[in-house]
Amino acid sequence: MSKPKVAVLRPDDARIDEAIRYLQSLGVSPAADPMLTICSTGHRPRQADYCIFTSKTGVELAVEHGWQPDGGAVCAVGRQTATALRNRGYTVDVLPSTFTSTGLVEELSDAVEGATVEIARSAHGSDVLIRGLEEAGADVHETHLYRLERPSTAGRSISLAVEGELDGILFTSPKTVDHFFDIAAEQDRTSILQQKLEQTIVGAIGTPTERALLTKAVAVDIKPGTVGFERLAENVVQGIDDERG
Known part of the structure; x- marks a missing residue:
C-alpha cells in the first residue's frame, strides 16, 4: 500500500520545512502548499x-x-x-x-x-x-x-484534492482557509472541491480555523484540544490509518 498523501499549508518559511520533516517522520508523503507569506x-x-x-x-x-x-x-x-x-x-x-x-x-x-x-x-x-x-x-x-498574503505559487493542494489524491489536509489558521478557497473560487472548482474533501481527513487547529471551514461547508474531522502543529499532524495521520483499516 502506498504512503498516505497529506497536504500541509503552513507559511513559506521555516515552518513549512519543519512540517514536511515531521510528516515524513510519521510515515506519510507531505504535499507542501504554503498558503501564507508573512x-x-x-x-x-x-x-x-x-x-x-x-x-x-x-x-x-x-x-x-x-x-x-x-x-x-x-x-x-x-x-x-x-x-x-x-x-x-x-x-x-x-x-x-x-x-x-x-x-x-x-x-x-x-x-x-x-x-x-x-x-x-x-x-x-x-x-x-x-x-x-x-x-x-x-x-x-x-x-x-x-x-x-497569499504566495503566487499556492494552489497545488487544490488540484490534488480535486483529483482525489489527498488522504488528509492540515489547516492551521483561518487565513489559510480563506486563501485555499479563494484559489478554488478563482478556478471555478469550489463545488467539486467541497465534494472531494468529504473523502479526505480534514484537520484544523483551533476553533477559529474550524469555524472558517464550516462557513465553506466543509466538515472538520480532526480538531485537537491543543494548538500545536505536531498534535494536529499526529491525529490526522491516525485518522487516515483508521480509515484505511
Missing part, C-alpha cells in the same frame, strides 16, 4: 501598561524591530507565544488558562480599568480582544506587525 510592516509595539502578543511571529518581529517591555506587563494568548517570549529572555506576566482571545479578556477584565493596553499582532486579528478589553475599561491600541 510580510512585516516594520512597526513595533507602543509602550503600555499591558502589551499583548498573539503569535510567535509577532514576538519575533517585535524583537527584531527593537521592542522592549519597559516595565509593562507582558501577556501571551497561547503557550507557543509565551515560549517565544521566554526564549528571548522576557518574563510572561499573564498567560490565560484558556489559550484564546476570550480567555485573555477574562483573565485581564478585572485588572485593566483605566490602564493602557497595546495589542501587537497581524493585520487580520478579530475584534474580540479590542472589544472585550475596552468594555473592561481599558484604553486599547493595536499595532499591526505583519500582514498575511
